[in-house]
Amino acid sequence: xxxxxxxxxxxxxxxxxxxxxxxxxxxxxxxxxxxxxxxxxxxxxxxxxxxxxxxxxxxxxxxxxxxxxxxxxxxxxxxxxxxxxxxxxxxxxxxxxxxxxxxxxxxxxxxxxxxxxxxxxxxxxxxxxxxxxxxxxxxxxxxxxxxxxxxxxxxxxxxxxxxxxxxxxxxxxxxxxxxxxxxxxxxxxxxxxxxxxxxxxxxxxxxxxxxxxxxxxxxxxxxxxxxxxxxxxxxxxxxxxxxxxxxxxxxxxxxxxxxxxxxxxxxxxxxxxxxxxxxxxxxxxxxxxxxxxxxxxxxxxxxxxxxxxxxxxxxxxxxxxxxxxxxxxxxxxxxxxxxxxxxxxxxxxxxxxxxxxxxxxxxxxxxxxxxxxxxxxxxxxxxxxxxxxxxxxxxxxxxxxxxxxxxxxxxxxxxxxxxxxxxxxxxxxxxxxxxxxxxxxxxxxxxxxxxxxxxxxxxxxxxxxxxxxxxxxxxxxxxxxxxxxxxxxxxxxxxxxxxxxxxxxxxxxxxxxxxxxxxxxxxxxxxxxxxxxxxxxxxxxxxxxxxxxxxxxxxxxxxxxxxxxxxxxxxxxxxxxxxxxxxxxxxxxxxxxxxxxxxxxxxxxxxxxxxxxxxxxxxxxxxxxxxxxxxxxxxxxxxxxxxxxxxxxxxxxxxxxxxxxxxxxxxxxxxxxxxxxxxxxxxxxxxxxxxxxxxxxxxxxxxxxxxxxxxxxxxxxxxxxxxxxxxxxxxxxxxxxxxxxxxxxxxxxxxxxxxxxxxx
Numbered sequence: 001x002x003x004x005x006x007x008x009x010x011x012x013x014x015x016x017x018x019x020x021x022x023x024x025x026x027x028x029x030x031x032x033x034x035x036x037x038x039x040x041x042x043x044x045x046x047x048x049x050x051x052x053x054x055x056x057x058x059x060x061x062x063x064x065x066x067x068x069x070x071x072x073x074x075x076x077x078x079x080x081x082x083x084x085x086x087x088x089x090x091x092x093x094x095x096x097x098x099x100x101x102x103x104x105x106x107x108x109x110x111x112x113x114x115x116x117x118x119x120x121x122x123x124x125x126x127x128x129x130x131x132x133x134x135x136x137x138x139x140x141x142x143x144x145x146x147x148x149x150x151x152x153x154x155x156x157x158x159x160x161x162x163x164x165x166x167x168x169x170x171x172x173x174x175x176x177x178x179x180x181x182x183x184x185x186x187x188x189x190x191x192x193x194x195x196x197x198x199x200x201x202x203x204x205x206x207x208x209x210x211x212x213x214x215x216x217x218x219x220x221x222x223x224x225x226x227x228x229x230x231x232x233x234x235x236x237x238x239x240x241x242x243x244x245x246x247x248x249x250x251x252x253x254x255x256x257x258x259x260x261x262x263x264x265x266x267x268x269x270x271x272x273x274x275x276x277x278x279x280x281x282x283x284x285x286x287x288x289x290x291x292x293x294x295x296x297x298x299x300x301x302x303x304x305x306x307x308x309x310x311x312x313x314x315x316x317x318x319x320x321x322x323x324x325x326x327x328x329x330x331x332x333x334x335x336x337x338x339x340x341x342x343x344x345x346x347x348x349x350x351x352x353x354x355x356x357x358x359x360x361x362x363x364x365x366x367x368x369x370x371x372x373x374x375x376x377x378x379x380x381x382x383x384x385x386x387x388x389x390x391x392x393x394x395x396x397x398x399x400x401x402x403x404x405x406x407x408x409x410x411x412x413x414x415x416x417x418x419x420x421x422x423x424x425x426x427x428x429x430x431x432x433x434x435x436x437x438x439x440x441x442x443x444x445x446x447x448x449x450x451x452x453x454x455x456x457x458x459x460x461x462x463x464x465x466x467x468x469x470x471x472x473x474x475x476x477x478x479x480x481x482x483x484x485x486x487x488x489x490x491x492x493x494x495x496x497x498x499x500x501x502x503x504x505x506x507x508x509x510x511x512x513x514x515x516x517x518x519x520x521x522x523x524x525x526x527x528x529x530x531x532x533x534x535x536x537x538x539x540x541x542x543x544x545x546x547x548x549x550x551x552x553x554x555x556x557x558x559x560x561x562x563x564x565x566x567x568x569x570x571x572x573x574x575x576x577x578x579x580x581x582x583x584x585x586x587x588x589x590x591x592x593x594x595x596x597x598x599x600x601x602x603x604x605x606x607x608x609x610x611x612x613x614x615x616x617x618x619x620x621x622x623x624x625x626x627x628x629x630x631x632x633x634x635x636x637x638x639x640x641x642x643x644x645x646x647x648x649x650x651x652x653x654x655x656x657x658x659x660x661x662x663x664x665x666x667x668x669x670x671x672x673x674x675x676x677x678x679x680x681x682x683x684x685x686x687x688x689x690x691x692x693x694x695x696x697x698x699x700x701x702x703x704x705x706x707x708x709x710x711x712x713x714x715x716x717x718x719x720x721x722x723x724x725x726x727x728x729x730x731x732x733x734x735x736x737x738x739x740x741x742x743x744x745x746x747x748x749x750x751x752x753x754x755x756x757x758x759x760x
Contacts, residue, residue: 006734023086032180041724049132052103056114056138056290057088069741103131116293116351116359120203137180138291164248164280175286179294202234208356223261230360238266243347248280271328278329283313293351300347304365381416386426417722420713431702454708460656463547467554475693477516489538496573526580544712551613553642564608571603597633
C-alpha cells in the first residue's frame, strides 16, 4: 500500500491535530469504507437503510511510538485522547460516527482471521435484521515499517518471500493493506439497482479449541469442521467449489495442515482428485493479517467477475509446488478460464487466526437474473458534477467525459443516474447535459472558468413568467413527450380550455403539444405560453423546486396567479383564453380590458400564497388587488415594462436566483432579462447546441443546481430505468499527517520514511 499517511482533512471533517493523533489505520479505513459504498453507485452519507460496521484491525504501533517519543523528551501526552485515536477498539465506531451509520458497530480482533470473521458477523447481522447493509473488512498497517528480525522456528520467512503451497515455502511476510466490502441484503441491492459482484452463499466461524499442538498451532479438526459447516450453510457440496482461496500464509507446517483439513472436508462431500483450484493471494501482497480474509474475498469476487482463476504467483516465477497428488486440489501457473456450469460458480475463502479462530466464506457469482439491465429512457442526460475545488472538479469532468465517450445509450443513462443519486453535492459544481445517443449535437461540457461555488444557504428562487412579447418557443412537443409531470399539467389545462376556446382555436393550441405546430395568433400563442409555463413549473415542482417569489408579465401574470394560488388551475386556463380572445377580437385595449374585467367576475379570486410582483403597480401584489376583477382588466390595458418589474425584485433580492419559465427565444426579451438579472437562468433557449426544449430545460435545472438550488434527484430518478455503476471515484487530497512528537523527538523519522512502499 502506498502513501498511507496521506489524508484529506476537510473531506472527513478532521482538524490537523485530530488527524495527527489518529492512527493511520483509522484514517485509511475511513476512505476505504467511503470507496466501498461509492463503488456500489451510492453515497455513504445518504444511505437510507441501517448500516452496520464490522472491521478487523491490529495494533499498528502508532500510538506506542507517540507515547514513547513524547515521554522520552519529557513531554506530556493526552493518554485518553491517544487511546481513542489509536486503539483498534474505536475504529468501527469512528466509521459509524463519521458517516452517521446506526447499525451494529464492532471491531474484530482475531489476528489473521479478523476480517474474515468480520464478514461472517456482518452477514449474520443482516440475516438477523439488525441491519440491511453492512461494511465489512480490515486494515493492517505497521507504521514503523522496519522489517523484522528472523528467528529460527518462527513464522517469518528468512528470505522475505511468501510462497504459499510451494516446496520452497519457509515462512510468511506481513504486508500493509486495507480491504472493505459493502454488503447488502440481496433484495435491497436489487431494489437499489446496485452492481452485484457476487453473492455470499454461506459463512461459518469456529475455534480449534485444544485439538492442536499448541496455542499458536493450527488445528486440522477445527478447520475441517469449519469448511463442512460453511458448505452445509450454503447448501452446497464441495464439487460446486471451483476455487479455494486458502489461508496460505507460506509456513511449511501451516500450509500442510491446511491442505490436510481441506482435503478431508472436500472428500467428505464428494470431491474427486484435482477438482478444485487452490490459490492464495498472500503470494502477491503478503499476509495482510487483520485485512487478509477480506482481501481474499475481493480476489475471489474479481475471479468470479472476470470468469478467470488467477495463477499462483510463485509458480509463474518458476517455484516448485508442494505435493498435491491424491488431493482435490491443483495449482495454476497461468490464468484459467472459469466456465459457468449449471450449478453456477462458487469460491471458498479460508481465513485462520493465530489463537485458533477460523472463518470460512463461500461466494457465488451473481446469477444472470441479478444482472439487471437498463432500459433506454430520457433522450438527454443531466450530469451534476462536483468536487472540493476547481482542480479536482476538472479531473472529475475529464473522468466522466472519458467514461461517456463511445458509451452506449444505456451506459450513458447509468452514468447519469449514478451521478444524480449516488454522489455527494460538494462545494465546487458544474453540470453537463448530454444526449444518450452519442451524438455530438447538444453535448456541452463545463470548463474550469464556468465552475460555480454555491452559497452555504440555498438562495431564494424568483420565477419570471414572460408575456406575449417573449415569443412562443418551439419546445412544446419535446417537453410534452419527455416528462409525465409536464404532460399531466398541460393536459389539465387543455381540458379546461376545451370548453372555453372555439373548436378551431383549441385544436391549434392542442397541436402545439401533440404535433409541435404553433400559430403566432394571440388567441393561440398566449394559451400555449401559459401551458408551457404551468407544465415547466409542474416538472420543477416534481423535483422539489418551488419559487419563493413570482413575477409575471402579460399573460405570464395570469400564470403567476395560478402558481401563487390566486386562481385555480381551471380558472387560470379559462382566464388566459378570455384574455387572449378579447385581445384578438377587440384591437382597442380599453374595450378588451372591459370585456376581460367582466369575465373575471366569473372566477374565484384568492390571496396570493407566494409573494408576486404586480406589473400594474410595480409593487408586490396585495390581497385587495388580487380579489379585484378590475385589477386584472387593468393588467391587460397598462403595465410597467417587464425589465422595470424585474429591477424592482432585484433591488430587494440581489442574491436570489432568477429563472425565466416558458419564453426565451426572443433575443429582445432575453436581453431585457439579462440586463437586469445578469446571471438569470432561462429554461427554453433555442440554439444549435440545444436542439429541443427538453435539452434546454435540463440545462436550466443543472444551472439552478450549480447556483445552490436544491434538486430532489430521487424524485427525478423515479422514471429512470437505470443501474447504479462504479465510476468516477471522488478525488481525495493526499497530505501526510504525523504526530509532531515523531518528527521533533525522533529525528530519524519523517513522513517520507514512514510512507508505505508499493508492492510489485
